[in-house]
Amino acid sequence: MTFVVNTKTKMSHTIEKCNAFALRITNYSNTSQIVNFFSDKFGNVDVIAKGSRSSKSKYQGLLQPLSNYEIVFYKKENTLSLLKEISLNESSLDLFDSLEKSAVAYAGAEIYLQLMFEENDFEKFYNLLQQYLSYLRKIDKNYVLIFWRFFLRVTTYLGFSLKFDKCISCKTDKPEKIYGISFSQNGFVCKDCIKKNNLTNNFKCSQTSINILLSLKNISEKINSIEISKSTLKEINAIFKTYLSYHLHKKIHLRSLEIL
Numbered sequence: 001m002t003f004v005v006n007t008k009t010k011m012s013h014t015i016e017k018c019n020a021f022a023l024r025i026t027n028y029s030n031t032s033q034i035v036n037f038f039s040d041k042f043g044n045v046d047v048i049a050k051g052s053r054s055s056k057s058k059y060q061g062l063l064q065p066l067s068n069y070e071i072v073f074y075k076k077e078n079t080l081s082l083l084k085e086i087s088l089n090e091s092s093l094d095l096f097d098s099l100e101k102s103a104v105a106y107a108g109a110e111i112y113l114q115l116m117f118e119e120n121d122f123e124k125f126y127n128l129l130q131q132y133l134s135y136l137r138k139i140d141k142n143y144v145l146i147f148w149r150f151f152l153r154v155t156t157y158l159g160f161s162l163k164f165d166k167c168i169s170c171k172t173d174k175p176e177k178i179y180g181i182s183f184s185q186n187g188f189v190c191k192d193c194i195k196k197n198n199l200t201n202n203f204k205c206s207q208t209s210i211n212i213l214l215s216l217k218n219i220s221e222k223i224n225s226i227e228i229s230k231s232t233l234k235e236i237n238a239i240f241k242t243y244l245s246y247h248l249h250k251k252i253h254l255r256s257l258e259i260l
């Protein structure tokens, strides 16, 4: 797709090219769109795609959330960049053939839209999102388990990985002794240690949630045999949302998962 750009005013801006996922697409004016991309080279790239919705544009409808593109844009600081050219690398259409898969795929984008990335991390977060979406394409059940695993990898990359193998304090690994998650200690804490150490910022977990969290490490083998009730799903989503909010010191939302 090529956009008409007034080159006279754009001389001072650099032209950049990269691969990027469209995280969010918002209609703007009568014919344009604003696209929040996440790219391998620049992290978040927010652009205006002038005329992309125009009936005259032969690329009308090309922009779809979570599709992967090669983009060329005029990079601007502190304001929207200008999309110049775009070509599709991989369509996201197959991610939207089931409600759960769509919700879970969007949740990945939703997380990225709320994070701040450091320059050194752009490529690894880009690869993580790519791996996540391609894993969703391979399965046909329990997509949310893959989202949770993706979420744990995101927290690891951000430097506060959650550990679920044993109580972070006394190291007991008996699931029935686990109370829940300590946000300040980044992992499971047992009932005894809660009392003994007077730990705060804990999230009490049901036994079912504890068992699912314990199984996330080797989820590939068990993905089809796990049954997740609606209440467990809500509980684990709440745990992760609260955990991320606690560490990032801001309210994180996961609205796409609310329909599940």
Ligand SMILES: [Zn+2]
Residues within 6 Å of the ligand: 167, 168, 169, 170, 171, 172, 189, 190, 191, 192, 193, 194
């Ligand atoms: Zn303990």
